[in-house]
Amino acid sequence: MLPRRSIVSLGHVISKKLSTNATKPKTGVIMVNMGGPERVDQVHDYLHKIMTDRDMIQLPIAQDRLGAWIAKRRTPEVQKKYAEIGGGSPILKWTKLQGKLMCEMLDNQSPETGPHKPYVAFRYVEPFxxxxxxxVEKDxxxxxxxxxxxxxxxxxxSGSSFNEIYRLFKRRAPPNGMKLxxxxxxxxxPLLAKCFADNIRKELEQIxxxxxxxxxILFSAHSLPLKxxxxxxxxxxEVGATVHQVMQELNFSHPYQLVWQSKVGPLPWLGPMTDEAIKGYVKQGKKTMIVVPIAFVNEHIETLHELDIEYCKDLAKEVGVEIIRRVSAPNDHPLFIQALADIVKSHIKNKVPVSAKFLNRCPHCTNANCINSKKWYSEVCSF
Known part of the structure; x- marks a missing residue:
């Protein structure tokens, strides 16, 4: 028979082990996004990674050299913009908070797949x-x-981020026994639409x-080159589908328009551009506007500077807009957190490891990264 001290000590070890197992995360949710520099001194590296990423931008020649030159040339201007919004992007802060709140909700709603733990995977800035x-592997x-x-x-x-994850595991195998x-x-x-609609109503009430x-209502999203x-x-x-869903929530109560922002370079891009749309409506005598960042889930440079400062402040004053209000990004809105948790929960319940749409390439795709990446995901993803 063990001495009493040994029994107490053994009980402590067993208790500690059970406690560790109880809190060990079972399901990891890797939240993928572009990211943004938290400090002004990170701006150059951030731009360099964007401008040399052929999944993001296809420059006509010498992508590495030309992209590096463009990044260096644009750095001072972009640094100034980040300084004007407080010195850096809040996107990491928001993503961490969204992940924490989402996983707390999942632990309550789906204890059988928990504990759940969020991880952040940014494309152009840490954490990569x-x-x-x-x-994930350590846990x-x-x-x-x-x-x-x-x-x-x-x-x-999205495609660039998924291709980067493929390249990561092309160099090494995924952890043994882990489902991906x-x-x-x-x-x-539906909850994404309800969240946007709720934020729009709040701004309309201020008019x-x-x-x-x-x-x-101007729904503004990052534009794309027409090619x-x-x-x-x-x-x-898909952006148009989101807009329609939001307007259904609002019972199509107001005139609305999908517009596009953040054009870079001389090539033709998808329009109408947000700033040009504001000018156009003022010429028509329409001077009361609500601007909605419909493709962004948290505040960052394109909402805090481009929309707030360049358009809703400077441009609005210049062209004579009487009232213009910018709707908040979803951030930590309770409906948005519910949306995130419901999307994950439904994904687990439906047991579709990767969608057929994701595995299907664009009809005119010539990107070898996409070909190899989608093939890899089709082979490794499973429940």
Missing amino acids: AQDAFAE GIEHAIIFSQYPQYSCAT TVIDRWPTH PENKRRDAI AVNRGDAYPS
Whole structure:
């Protein structure tokens, strides 16, 4: 018979082991996004990674050298913009908070697949995919869900992030025994639409009643080069689907228009551009507007600077807009957190490891990364 002290000590070890097992994460949710520099001194590296990524931008010649030159040339201007919004992007802060709240909700709603743990995998700034998956492997996750934080799929954003994860595991095998599945898009999720609609209503309520009915809702999304649209990129149609879903929630109560922002370079891009649309409506005598960042799930440079400062402040004053209000990104809105949790829960319940749409390439795709990447996901993803 063991002495009492040994029994107490053994009991402590067993208790500690059971406690560790109880808190060990079982399902990992890898939240994939472009990311943004938290500090001004990270801007150059961030731009360099974007401009030399052929999945994101296809420069006509010498992508590495020309992309590096463009990044260096644009750095001071972009650094100034980040300084004007507080010195850096809040996208990591928001993504971490969204992941924490989502996993807390999943632990309550789906304890059989928990504990759940969020991981962040940014494309152009830390934490990168390799950082996220190193942590996933260290935690011994049983089921890793790659969850795109771009609601609408584009080859330039979602596609580049998924291709980067493929390249990571091309160099080394995924952890043994870990299931890998993919959530690649969710443009028409009902709770996403309800979240946007709720935020729009809040801004409409701030407009005087005699002006409110005539307010035009401008849904603004990052544009794409027309050559990408003509190649077959699904992004424009999926953004349009989100807009329609949101307006259904609002009972089509106001005039609305889908517009596009953030054009870079001389090539033709998808329009009308947000700034040109604002000018055009003012010329028509329509001077009350609501601007909605419909393709962004958290605040960053394109909402805080381009929309807030360049358009809603400077441009609006210049062209004579009377009232213009910008709707918040979903951020930590309770309906948005519910949407994230429901998307993950439904994905697990439906047991479709990777969607047929994701595995299908654009009709005019010539990108070898996509060919190899989609083949890899079709082979490794399973429940």
